[in-house]
Amino acid sequence: MTETLVLSAGHQLRDQAGALADAVVACEFARHPMLRTRYGAAGRTKSRQDAVYHLLHLADALDANSPALFNDYIGWAKVLLQHFGVSSEDLDRHLECMADVARKQMPPPVAASAVAMIDGARTALPAMPSTTASVLDPGQRLSPLAREYVRTMLGGYRQAARQLVFDAADRGEPVRQLYLQVFQPALREIGRLWQTRKISVAQEHFCSAATQIVMSQLLLRVPAAQRCGRGVVVACVSGDLHELGARMVGDFFEMAGWDAYFCGANTPHAAVVQSVVERAADVLAVSATMGYHLHAVQDLIELVRADPRCARLRVMVGGHPFTVDPTLWRTLGADGTAADADAAVALAGQWLAGPASAP
Numbered sequence: 001m002t003e004t005l006v007l008s009a010g011h012q013l014r015d016q017a018g019a020l021a022d023a024v025v026a027c028e029f030a031r032h033p034m035l036r037t038r039y040g041a042a043g044r045t046k047s048r049q050d051a052v053y054h055l056l057h058l059a060d061a062l063d064a065n066s067p068a069l070f071n072d073y074i075g076w077a078k079v080l081l082q083h084f085g086v087s088s089e090d091l092d093r094h095l096e097c098m099a100d101v102a103r104k105q106m107p108p109p110v111a112a113s114a115v116a117m118i119d120g121a122r123t124a125l126p127a128m129p130s131t132t133a134s135v136l137d138p139g140q141r142l143s144p145l146a147r148e149y150v151r152t153m154l155g156g157y158r159q160a161a162r163q164l165v166f167d168a169a170d171r172g173e174p175v176r177q178l179y180l181q182v183f184q185p186a187l188r189e190i191g192r193l194w195q196t197r198k199i200s201v202a203q204e205h206f207c208s209a210a211t212q213i214v215m216s217q218l219l220l221r222v223p224a225a226q227r228c229g230r231g232v233v234v235a236c237v238s239g240d241l242h243e244l245g246a247r248m249v250g251d252f253f254e255m256a257g258w259d260a261y262f263c264g265a266n267t268p269h270a271a272v273v274q275s276v277v278e279r280a281a282d283v284l285a286v287s288a289t290m291g292y293h294l295h296a297v298q299d300l301i302e303l304v305r306a307d308p309r310c311a312r313l314r315v316m317v318g319g320h321p322f323t324v325d326p327t328l329w330r331t332l333g334a335d336g337t338a339a340d341a342d343a344a345v346a347l348a349g350q351w352l353a354g355p356a357s358a359p
């Protein structure tokens with residue numbers, strides 16, 4: 001099967017996600033009348049919403065030819081749904097209908113690849129965990145501080161949380177360590193608590209908004225690094241609202257002496273290209289957190305590759321999907337990926353070792 005065909009399968013599924021989701025829900029409620037009793041009319045609406053998400057993730061996993069991405073997403077959905085009272089068996093029934101709908105409504109080559117990926121996830125489903133453990137790794141030196149930071153933020157005490165981090169900085173804790181060992185795991189833990197219904201959406205929003213403020217204030221305490229004569233543009237791909245990881249990447253570049261231009265969440269691709277050109281950037285760092293934004297990453301990379309003004313630009317990509325599938329960066333046409341902000345700066349340093357004028 002050619003890559004063009006796989007890409008086109010994803011595009012077709014994405015285009016028809018709404019109609020396919022309607023058919024999936026009609027199928028599961030017709031085939032399993034007890035679902036109506038168990039979940040009611042609201043359940044039907046939620047199931048349709050879930051079907052759209054599943055199809056969008058499936059579409060991008062197909063584009064990238066990556067069953068690992070779809071399995072990772074289904075594993076996440078299993079945990080989330082379990083905490084909303086939806087059993088693994090019901091998720092499996094839903095996926096079974098999704099495969100049947102794809103078989104009936106999509107052209108045979110598209111259906112074949114979609115069904116293979118859905119079936120793969122269904123096979124893996126029983127062994128996938130039903131819940132998740134804390135991501136605050138007790139092995140990490142700053143874990144106790146991260147735990148305290150989460151507890152304080154969840155209590156709604158932004159100033160006190162800020163003080164915890166500032167006190168650690170006063171004791172000599174490097175700001176980069178505070179980013180990587182406190183903010184990063186704390187935010188991931190907060191996401192896990194939301195996913196397992198231990199905290200509300202509002203609490204999660206509060207913690208991420210407050211952490212952005214604390215990060216900004218902490219960054220101001222870092223003395224300006226000696227400039228290295230290199231430039232990076234950091235942007236979240238169009239549609240992706242997760243900007244904290246990308247922001248960390250930008251801050252780490254800045255702390256390493258780079259001219260770092262952080263564009264934030266959901267940046268239109270033409271604006272990213274314009275920034276790269278205007279700032280004569282050496283590196284473009286593209287962040288994507290949601291698996292259903294990978295086609296946007298590919299679109300952005302194609303846009304810069306097609307622009308002769310970006311001929312010398314190196315493109316790195318990062319965010320959760322790139323840790324799930326370590327070959328994804330290559331599939332999407334990037335020059336590399338890195339697991340965190342520290343590794344991102346190290347990779348760019350390797351790429352551009354030598355004087356700033358070197359290609």
Ligand code: B12
Pocket residue numbers: 072073076183184187188189190191192194195204205208239240241242243244245246248249265284285286287288289290291316317318319320337338339340341342344
């Ligand atoms: C905060 C947050 C939000 C906020 C974002 C606010 C903001 N201003 O950024 C809001 C409320 C907008 C949000 C929305 C959603 N979110 Co959210 N969110 C999170 C949360 C809790 C924290 C994200 C974060 O900051 N992490 C910490 C940073 C530091 O880590 P990071 O992003 O991985 O970044 C590091 C590396 O990945 C890497 N990196 C990142 N980018 C780049 C780029 C390059 C070039 C390189 C080299 C490296 C690199 O370096 C970074 C720093 O070291 C996560 C939980 C989690 N596990 O991350 C969920 C999470 C990502 N969200 C999730 C979901 C489901 C959603 C929504 C779909 C919810 C909904 N139903 O509306 C929407 C989607 C919105 C969209 N269109 O993008 C799920 C995703 C699950 C999945 N597998 O699909 C998660 C995992 C929560 C969970 N555990 O269930 N979210």
